[in-house]
Amino acid sequence: MKDFLAILCVAGIVASGCSSSQKSNSSSSPSLKDAYKNDFLIGTALNNSHILERDSVANNLIKQQFNAATPENIMKAEVIHPGWDTYNFDMADKLVEYGKKNNIKINAHTLIWHSQLPSFIRGIKSADSIKTYFENHITTVASRYDGKVYSWDVVNEALNEDGTMRNSVFLQKLGPDYIVEAFRLAQKAAPNTLLYYNDYNIESPKKRAGALDIVKKIQAAGVRIDGVGIQGHWHLGTVPYQHIEESIEAFGKLGVKVMFTELDISVLPNPLRGNVADVGSRADNNGANRGNPYVSGVPDSVQNALAADYAKLFQLFLKHKDKVSRVTFWGVEDGGSWLNDFPVRGRTNYPLLFDRKFNRKPAFYSVYNLKK
Numbered sequence: 001m002k003d004f005l006a007i008l009c010v011a012g013i014v015a016s017g018c019s020s021s022q023k024s025n026s027s028s029s030p031s032l033k034d035a036y037k038n039d040f041l042i043g044t045a046l047n048n049s050h051i052l053e054r055d056s057v058a059n060n061l062i063k064q065q066f067n068a069a070t071p072e073n074i075m076k077a078e079v080i081h082p083g084w085d086t087y088n089f090d091m092a093d094k095l096v097e098y099g100k101k102n103n104i105k106i107n108a109h110t111l112i113w114h115s116q117l118p119s120f121i122r123g124i125k126s127a128d129s130i131k132t133y134f135e136n137h138i139t140t141v142a143s144r145y146d147g148k149v150y151s152w153d154v155v156n157e158a159l160n161e162d163g164t165m166r167n168s169v170f171l172q173k174l175g176p177d178y179i180v181e182a183f184r185l186a187q188k189a190a191p192n193t194l195l196y197y198n199d200y201n202i203e204s205p206k207k208r209a210g211a212l213d214i215v216k217k218i219q220a221a222g223v224r225i226d227g228v229g230i231q232g233h234w235h236l237g238t239v240p241y242q243h244i245e246e247s248i249e250a251f252g253k254l255g256v257k258v259m260f261t262e263l264d265i266s267v268l269p270n271p272l273r274g275n276v277a278d279v280g281s282r283a284d285n286n287g288a289n290r291g292n293p294y295v296s297g298v299p300d301s302v303q304n305a306l307a308a309d310y311a312k313l314f315q316l317f318l319k320h321k322d323k324v325s326r327v328t329f330w331g332v333e334d335g336g337s338w339l340n341d342f343p344v345r346g347r348t349n350y351p352l353l354f355d356r357k358f359n360r361k362p363a364f365y366s367v368y369n370l371k372k
């Protein structure tokens with residue numbers, strides 16, 4: 001019944017009982033990808049349910065609003081390469097089809113990341129075997145999707161907050177050149193795919209310096225890197241605009257594109273020290289620090305502050321649209337955001353442009369209206 005009503009809404013046959021996103025497939029309905037079509041791609045993160053088109057309301061909204069998408073989990077190594085000789089391409093193949101059918105460019109995420117690794121990696125002790133895994137993984141996965149996905153996050157989150165290299169299994173077993181080698185292998189396996197380095201907090205000066213070094217090192221080796229993804233997991237009222245602008249300029253000077261790849265703005269208290277998006281961090285799940293003030297709804301003052309932060313951010317992105325090639329939100333609507341479970345499980349967060357019923361929030365209009 002819900003799906004049937006959604007179809008009638010989208011077709012414009014009924015209006016009563018329709019959400020704004022359902023009503024809006026008509027040419028007059030506001031769409032971010034259309035509004036920003038001459039500026040940069042507008043992306044979202046997709047989960048299994050989206051890719052399998054299980055919910056027609058979500059499906060219509062995605063097709064209407066976004067022309068780029070990143071799989072939130074299904075191309076991570078633990079899913080796509082679960083055993084030494086075993087690959088599971090089922091969902092990734094479906095994602096590629098979904099993108100083709102709906103004219104959505106796919107940013108594949110991610111080839112080399114210290115987290116969400118397959119469990120068999122823990123049993124590997126020798127550097128030679130890690131090297132073989134590394135080569136097989138990049139070559140097999142990147143070549144399968146060459147020309148089918150638009151881009152790859154080749155290496156994800158290789159830096160510490162002070163700009164030094166994270167002590168991952170790859171650094172330990174392969175040494176500091178592993179990042180250059182990952183790009184070299186990806187370039188060979190995927191000559192028709194754009195190649196990116198992706199990390200959180202790389203707008204902040206020390207970590208940015210580390211990311212700039214990575215780009216320079218790859219370029220000095222004569223290997224291709226096309227862009228840098230600044231993830232953009234920020235907090236209401238403390239979005240680091242100046243650092244963001246400095247970073248767009250600094251990466252731009254190296255001749256690589258800049259993307260905002262996992263954008264969301266948490267409106268809840270942050271119990272972690274600093275602006276951390278490290279999935280290994282967790283806060284106390286109980287007691288006074290739980291900080292979950294908006295379980296039954298978010299006040300207008302917070303909606304408006306969120307709208308103001310998003311407007312300011314997009315003004316900045318537009319100012320630098322010659323360097324910014326994509327802005328991707330990390331999720332479709334508030335209910336599906338990872339921030340409901342991070343860094344404290346079971347909270348009610350409101351970090352995106354669409355609410356739990358897929359309706360446009362004031363933050364949507366603050367971004368959309370910049371282009372009116």
Ligand code: G3I
Binds near residue numbers: 073156231262278338
């Ligand atoms: O698939 C299992 C499912 O079988 C199981 O029943 C369920 C029980 O908890 O867990 C499911 O796995 C979860 C997975 O998301 C899929 O929903 C994991 O527990 C959960 O840890 C995982 O979280 C993801 C996280 O990365 C870790 O991979 C988030 O959805 C995803 O938004 C987040 O994305 C990362 C980016 O890749 C990199 N940058 C930071 C960003 C946010 O952490």
